[in-house]
Amino acid sequence: MELQTLTFIVVGITFAIYIGIAFWAKASSTSDFYVAGGGIHPVANGMATAADWMSAASFISMAGLIAFFGYGGSVFLMGWTGGYVLLAMLLAPYLRKFGKFTVPEFIGDRYYSKAARIVAVICLIVASVTYVIGQMKGIGVAFSRFLETTYEIGLLTGMGIVFIYAVMGGMKGITYTQIAQYVILIFAYTIPAIFISVELTGNPLPQLGLGSTMVGSETYLLDKLDQVVTELGFAQYTTQARLSTLNTFVYTLSLMIGTAGLPHVIIRFFTVKKVSDARSSAGWALVFITILYTTAPAVAAMARLNLHQTIEPQKGEYLEYEKRPNWFKNWEKTGLLAFEDKNGDGKITYTADAATNEMVKVDRDIMVLANPEIARLPKWVIALVAAGGLAAALSTAAGLLLAIASAISHDLLKGVFKPDISEKNELLASRIAMAGAIVLAGYLGFRPPDFAAGTVALAFGLAASSIFPALMMGIFSKRINKEGAIAGMIAGISVTLLYVFQHKGIMFIASTSFLGDMKANWFLGIEPNAFGAIGAVVNFVVAIVVSKMTAEPPEHIQHLVEDIRVPAGAGEATGH
């Protein structure tokens, strides 16, 4: 059977499963729509959280970036898992005890101010829209490949499907659908990894295969990879730093804090049954995430090795362009992979030297999807990867769009500007907000500021610099007042946005970046993707200083803080 037909069938079956479960679950319980995960075991809730959390950035993009960054790609691995430790210990149990549904609601109540709530909503929208741009890039890559068309048409198709998917809304809140998505996603990710690991090292566990010797040789896989890439003039894989040690440090910190500041993840912990469940749910979510995240480095290294060995089967013997494999031709159609025969010998010279390198474009985001084809795995495995990638991208995009829509319709319209809005109009406003967000994110997705994971990293920076410090100080300090919190959030997100915009362009439109994306202009050599951690520090400092200079929070707020610090007396979550 043709690969494309098979892909359509597999993707179709998985979608039928999600929709089928959604209808089945909807019929059996309507309250689940609102209290996603209420009364559901922490293990199941953790699995659903993992599906919610792992997006196109994790599934499609991350291993591709690691493949080319080598050790430098570790920032994504540590950053996007370590944040759960912060979430579990600093936020989740307390927000659960507080017992409301949205992050702006907590900030509005703790800082006894509508203004604080509005600022939180705006920060949340800015971070979430940026996040969706990253998803759009991943969705565009996936669709362009499977429709065998250009990236732009792939993206347009994807936008349409995301809209339909997100408007079906309720599906999102149903934990069982997310569990099904997790199962498909994790199989799609690990099965090809196991195949490739066995092929290269004989070890079925990719996590161990990465540290093993190559089949029929005494050489370790990582040593072989280091040797192959350095011979072509690239940096050594296992030691290649992400710019500087300081940048690596700050980048990791920014992703960790951002993880603990992103509303669509935090929300999941509002709705578990007990405070103690909030703690262990975070642990289970991380278990399921770590299965993919510890596999990713193996996927990355093995894909890089296979790529080089396909193009240069024997040392110095490059592949003839006419004999290039099918995957090469297919990705050329998308415009994400490009070859230019600079020396006119009809062979594909691939080196680190820009003057002679003929692989003029290798988009990092194609690596995970191309990987099973490069390794010549069976067609059904390739189709499964497609289904997994789409599940990851669509579920997260839909979740974020719902978060944006409810922030606008529930927190802003109903909460602040028009408390008497009818339920019907609230729903209409949320649909319009959702459509607007898709169009905006899709438009910006035509020229994304970075690869999918890089764009998502920007979103984390924005969440890190605004939401996390306000939440954490709200729990761990009784002294931070509304003036401090508002000033801190505004200062933090402004500093980060300014820094990102001046290097990446206003609203990420590259031509408006007045300082250019140039290393020479970077503050202490920190790249824009990593700047959220600095923004967070600014937020903390400003909030503390301003609070010291203004009046203490009223007494009932201090009692509120004391109350959320102990688990006893937590009721059901309320607020919607």
Add this chain to the structure above:
Amino acid sequence: MANNNSESRQAYWQANLKLVAILLAIWFFISYVCGILLVDQLNAIKIGGYKLGFWFAQQGSMYGFVALIFVYARLMGKLDREHGVQD
């Protein structure tokens, strides 16, 4: 038991902060120290094909994070019961 005097609550909160501080110190050590700051020094040691610093950055730190959360959940559960504030 649940709403006993503020002194006990204060003690509970102090114990909580101490536990979190210790666990976050370990969190910092396995990721930022072993995976970033001391990565070159640790890379001199090899476990199988893995350079140790590289292993911490791309494998070890993540296993550590999982363990830390479960240890936290367990010890906090114990602390809750000792102070009679469990839910």
